[in-house]
Amino acid sequence: MTSAQTAKRGRSRGWDFGALLLTLVTVVFAVLWAFPIYWALVTTLKPESQVIGKSLDFLPRTWTFDAYWHVLVNTQIGRWYLNSLVTSVAVTVLTLAISAATAYALSQLRFPGRKLIYYTILASFMVPIAALIVNHFILMAQFGLINNWLGVIFPQLIHPVVIIVYKNFFDSVPKEFREAAKMDSASEWRIFTRIYLPMNWGITTALAIVTFIGAWNNFLWPFLAVSRPEMMNVAVGITQVNDAFGVAYARELAGAILAALLVAVLYLIFQRRVTQAIMLSAGIKG
Structure with a gap:
């Protein structure tokens, strides 16, 4: 050798x-x-x-x-699941719609104040959502939206990272597509919905999954915005699973397992998309 x-x-x-x-x-x-x-x-x-x-x-x-039988029979977990499903789907759909439209305007349109809006969105990364909780609560109380689905949904629509991710991908679309559509007299709405969005369905899917999971797991704001048990989402509702003589650990954990079950299944099914969205978000923030 x-x-x-x-x-x-x-x-x-x-x-x-x-x-x-x-x-x-x-x-x-x-x-x-x-x-x-x-x-x-x-x-x-x-x-x-x-x-x-x-x-x-x-x-x-x-x-x-x-423990599972107690949670399923003696609590309102079915109602809590419904509340979480409605609010999470609404937050996901509205967030993606608003963010995609905003990103398209910032990426493709030229109007006064465009750069100021963009830099304001970038600067919002430095403001933690928890710092806005008091303002959110005061506004929702003034609008009469406490203990209401809308009161839970509206403050959760602030997702600047989704706007930035969309804008970066809209910037990468070749300008020839937009110019050809303009020559065919296509409106901005048609260009946005028929050209730019279909080219980014993969990104939309990934962002939708991550946004839905975040809204489903959100605890702080739904906990503050809702006090009536029948209006709680599942993350808040499981805190009501207790016993007359103190904390029932098996029941509490059974409620937590049932609350996380849907998100766990979604993650296992769409693991690749979730990872893609996390990498995109991390890349933008970095």
Whole structure:
């Protein structure tokens, strides 16, 4: 065996060891990440007496679905699901429609104040949504929209990153398409809906999924805007799953599992689109 082959084998062994070490570290972190989810699932399948017991059981000694049955039968989770579905779909549709139209105007139209609007949208990244909560609450209260679907929906329509993502992709569309449509006397609305949007359906799908998941999981604003149990969304409603004698951990976690079930299924189905949208958003913010 030549010295070159020996050196190559040494490098290969070193690479194999490095890859093995990286794999082990990845597995350890994956287990640490997944363990709370596993523990929550196992807890929901235990009787409450076993949940609060002193023994540490990684599997239930007695399997039961009482926690899920309690949440499904004795709470308004069906109504909470409906509220979340209506508000999340409305937030998604309105956000994409407003953001796409705004991005098209900023990208393709020339009008006074265009750059000022664009820079204002960029500057809004520096303002956390939580800082606007008080203003949102005062406005919704003045409009009489507290404990109302519209009061939950309107403050969630602020998504500057969606506008920026759309604008970047509209900027990349060859100008020849717009010029040809103009020669055929197409209106701006027709150019927008028939040329620019169809060219970006993949981006629209990815942004829609991420926006829907964000609206479904949103807790802070729906918690403040709604006080009536029948108007709560599922993220807020599960906080009402309790017991007359204190916190029922199995029931609380069962409610949380049921609340996250739809989002988890959507993520598994559209994982590639979700990842694409996150990468796009991260690229814009970076």
